[in-house]
Amino acid sequence: GESVGLHLPTLSVQEGDNSIINCAYSNSASDYFIWYKQESGKGPQFIIDIRSNMDKRQGQRVTVLLNKTVKHLSLQIAATQPGDSAVYFCADQTNNYGQNFVFGPGTRLSVLP
């Protein structure tokens, strides 16, 4: 079956450095992707999304890159701050109307002082 997964379960970065969190998906029909951030004790929060007709999308300090050829998604966080410490996971959806999302297991980002 299809699955969405992450390359690394944990990632530690120095405060002020850039972070890159990766995601691999298996369904070539997926055409909509979301990154969520989940802080300790909270529910997931939407960060940024991208559709398959794009290969890059930027938000505030975050950039999502999509490589459909290798079915790879990444989240880049610029100038990582302590408040960025959280679990990040991706989710994908196919282009069938009403198709549910498939979520990856998540990567825990730790920001070191």
Add this chain to the structure above:
Amino acid sequence: DVKVTQSSRYLVKRTGEKVFLECVQDMDHENMFWYRQDPGLGLRLIYFSYDVKMKEKGDIPEGYSVSREKKERFSLILESASTNQTSMYLCASSDTSGTRGYNEQFFGPGTRLTVL
């Protein structure tokens, strides 16, 4: 701001008990979802509902049932709790607009259920 609330943050129950987890959203969303979240497994869909009194099985419905009597409220029921149902339970809602059907999901804070 969309707000999704869950009735309890932490819950401890005994094996065999009937457990109710309540979820309420205030944005008039058509769709509501129940997930469980376990380390290394990500979010797994238990049940979802796209309208009042409508429900659909997700990927892991066994041992669970749901109820949606009102649009804003979606309840998850464990008829007879078991230890393997110890988990974090997350509720989410989304609207249906555009051509995609299910759009971005907004999540509640989660209920951490422990079954002894």
